[in-house]
Amino acid sequence: MQKTECTRVLETANTYKVLAKEDLAPQIKLMTVHAPDIAEKAQPGQFVIIRVDEKGERIPLTLVDWEKEKGTITLIFQEVGVSTRKLSTVAVEDAILNIVGPLGNPSDIRHYGTVAVACGGVATAAAYPIAKALKQSGNKVISIVGARTANLLILEKEMKAVSDELHISTDDGSKGYKGFVRDVLRTLIEEGQSFDIVYAIGPPIMMKTVCEVTRPHGIKTIVSLNPVMVDGMGMCGACRVSVDGKTQFACVDGPEFDGHLVDFNLLIKRLKIYFPDERKADELYQNTEKNRHE
Template sequence: MYRIVAMQTLAPQTKLIEIYAPEIVAKAHAGQFVILRVDEEGERIPLTLADWKPEANTITLIFQEVGVSTIKLGSLNVNEELCDVVGPLGNPTDVRNYGTVVIVGGGVGIAPCLPITKAFKKTGSRVISIIGARNEKLLILEREMRCICDEVHISTDDGSKGHKGFVSDVLNILIKKGYSIDIVYAIGPSVMMRAIAETTRPHKIKTVVSLNPIMVDGMGMCGACRVSVGGKVKFACVDGPEFDAHQVDFDQLIKRQRAFLAEERTALEHWEKCRGN
């Protein structure tokens, strides 16, 4: 069983959970994820490692409460136990000294950027981050990113903090200012990652994204997470989750992510009715 060691609210509908999981800590690398279930009847929830602490044998996950399973997860308390946590899954980030790395995180996507940013900094790379959210209240991990990065740029859709607009606008400004960028890593909503890919494509800047299609087994057997990369079918769980952004068919990814919207809405309404909300 996997005991919850900490549960903290970072922003509206955004929580941090720390779980005792020594066998996952022993093998964890930046860019990898776990799949957990809250209880025996629970859905499998893929979440990326935001941190891990070898001294405490814990992993840290940061998640947004968007539907039944993540709301159920967020309603748990310290010392309660999760039914299972499988991982680490997926391929680690290809970490090496590229020169100047720009890490772009949008919304809860800033969380998986944290270990990747730390890993790149350790290689001696110059690390610039661009983090953004819909508004200031939803912006997470600014302090942590400032402790690691050489530069941190911020954007909010409503202009309540930093540049008013999108993270892709900020990246465009840096490119136009003449920043020499060797590689861009982007994690966030698929529309954001698509915008980043289109920003860097004309400048031929190598760009990597971490994809989050619907996953079930996370081990390459069910095919739920298939994505099209460079015209070939890839399984994000075993071939990714990181891919060359300029090769990803984002339109197909976004369509597949929305495939069960009606069912997800019905499940949430039903669950809220049962809870008496």
């Protein structure tokens, strides 16, 4: 069938070409994508929702970096299930079907004084633009970057460039302090380092335990919540979380909240609801892909 001018325009408008792709760590990839409208408006703390192809689910990914002049955005993602595995197969010069954004409220970047940016795993990608903006606003930035093991550490060089101090921790001690990000933060506080605010970004259990470290010292702690999201626009309710006993939608009311008011146990419980289905879908997808390549 002959394509009309109108169809061609729509196709161009709705496809987001991948311009660069890089492996940062096992199963963690960086992608630079042409998305000028999003690059124009992006701010630290915001995210996009992508759909790889027509059969794809909508998944949220943080805006890690953007260049208005080039019209590009940078995404970093870990392959954990069907949609992120599918995304990792999109080659340079190919396109992602839909990207909606920027979504969510930008981080409240201002001059606080001394700020700790505590992050872990792939969430370092989400912490990086925040640390960068905090540094540009004149804060003293003390970053604590953690990972399970040394080869899963990402953006070390970039975090160092936007931090006054950078501390590394690994669960197995293969690099930096042996232990968790919260332990490094606790030690710094016990040694007399004062913080005006702490940003904690990582898996829910990491954010919960960082909040337990800061709570007794009354240090305001901002967390970026990662519930399952569908529309990303406050209509479906999938991302509901409980903050100060009230239901909030992380996509439009967050994703950042006062960590001392968040019900992390509920967040962790809700993230596990679809776990059996997600695992089944992932196994099916991986088997289908394997058979296709045999």
